[in-house]
Amino acid sequence: MTQEEKSILLQDLCSRLPYGICVHIRYKEGEPCYGKLTPRDIQWFIDSNIEVIKPCLRTMLSMTEEEKQEYIDLLTITDTSVQDIYIKVFDWYHIHHFDYRGLIEKGLALEALEGMY
DSSP states (O other): OOHHHHHHHHHHHHHHGGGOEEEEEOOSSSOOEEEEEOHHHHHHHHHSOGGGEEEEEBOGGGOOHHHHHHHHHHHTOSSSOHHHHHHHHHHHHHHTTBOOSOTTTTTSSEEOOTTOO
């Protein structure tokens, strides 16, 4: 994993922490497992090896019809500044655990299992 990939992954994980991100953890010994990452855990991964975790994210194609409408409604708010809409859109991606950065494609994240969120 390159330094740039580590940086992208760390940035993504930190922005998702308030919304409860599920991760796949691959320890050197034992079977890989799934767990929820907490703000307290992130320092351990920074200090040790961030390469042992992969966030479990939803692809944009997994968006439900209800979520599509919610997303469209969010984009069409007229009484909000562009900056505020920008912030709300990214918060919305995080709340719904969508992979808008292409981390799954890059091998830095896994596709979330059905019902995981």
